[in-house]
Amino acid sequence: MDKAEFKIEFDRNYLPLCMYALRILKNKDETEDIVQQSFVSVWELLKTGKEIDNIKSYLYKSVHNRCIDRLRKLNTENTDSIEEISEYVAEDDIDTSERDAILWAAVENLPEKCREVFLLSKRDGLSHKEISEKLNISVKTIENHMTKAFTRLRDALQPKGRKVFFLPFL
Amino acid sequence: MKTNEEKFEDSMRFVVAHFEKGVFIRHKAWDKIMEKNRFNWRRMLAAASIACAILAASAFIYTSLSPSLHKDAGIIDNIETDPSLTVDGSVSTAKLEFKDAPLSDVVREIETTYGVSISGLPENEPTLTLSYEGSASELVETINDVLNTSLVIEDDIHDETFKDKSK
Structure with a gap:
């Protein structure tokens, strides 16, 4: 090699x-x-x-x-x-480590503010209201950041090559 | 058996608990790994150089301090211990060692060391192995006893007895 x-x-x-x-x-x-x-x-x-x-x-x-x-x-x-x-x-432990790695990389690639909101919520356990006050942004913005974060994390775990087609309503 | 959702939750909890930006960066880790590999090679080279230097120094010290060996057959050493010098500077007692030395070489050595002249060398060339410390006359007597020869000191200013014999 x-x-x-x-x-x-x-x-x-x-x-x-x-x-x-x-x-x-x-x-x-x-x-x-x-x-x-x-x-x-x-x-x-x-x-x-x-x-x-x-x-x-x-x-x-x-x-x-x-x-x-x-x-x-x-x-x-x-x-x-x-x-x-x-x-x-164990094989399960290898699978777990690979899943952890995907999520780690996904969190690393989140936009900075989005990552900050996500970690304050999931790591530090702050409520959306507390985060809003801490960062001086609206709760709505907090919710948007959280939605974006979860979407990206779940998408990262999806098998590559899977595509979703939206058919226009005729 | 965990569901996919449970697995996702478990991994997410683990990642957010330990996440730190700038940690486990692949390209930095790769550079470090290749650097460690180069470093090991350099360290081995340095260690080999030091080992060679130590070996060379040891060899030099050994050859410098080891006693030099006579390549000539017969005379191992000629150490004068407490030589008794006479007025004219010749030695009255000395320590000589011979190993399988031809008698002619022995006689020459005695003459040189003690400042005497010896005759009576036989035609055959016996060899002598002897370690002796004393006067020339005593040495010659010992040689005559050992080899059954008839060596004679022609001139020995230190040995009154011998002078009598020569007369």
Whole structure:
């Protein structure tokens, strides 16, 4: 596998792997570090001429193991969190990470004000009235922002290529 | 089994709880990964250079401090320990070591070291292995005993006994 092919795999799997690790570690810095280390080690392996049949599975397994090691090193008080983590990577967890990545990218791509309203509502739990007062915009505008945000997030999860045709009423 | 709506809600809750703009940027991560890869290569090269330098220095120190070995057959060492110098500067006692040394070489070494003249070298060329510390006359006597030779010190100003013999 050459560098260009590896880049394709990287582009495809980087954010989902970050979401996967973030669910385990709940720390963005540790997550970034571990995912990058995993890609570095895979690339070094590929450069030696070794072939990896399923790079995606290999990467998930690598990230998974590094997360477990990191949790043990951090000596977390909540040892239950380590025990709850499966020793293998489940297909459902991969699907979840991919869905998380799509939504993360969709939130990243929201218009700035729209994103701000959305996060104030869903993350911080503010009511539309509270957001309206905080940002000094009308409640109607808040509702429009929220509608736009949800529409974009749901559209992002729709399978690509699906088109909706509107037939004019004759 | 979660419905699609439940899955959507779960992912949305997770994303909004952790979302931070500017985090997990792909192109930045790619640059870092390639940079780490280059860095590792440089680090290995630096480590190899340091290792070579240490090896070279060790080899230099070893060859400088190790005792030089005589390539000539026979004479291993000729160390003068507490030489007793006479008025004319010749040595009365010395320490000599011979290993499989031809007798002619031994005689030459004794003559040079002690400032004496030795005769009676046999035609055959026996070899001598001996470590000795003492006077020339005692050394010659020892050699004669060991090799059954008849070496004679023609002139030894330090040995009164020998002078008597020469007379």
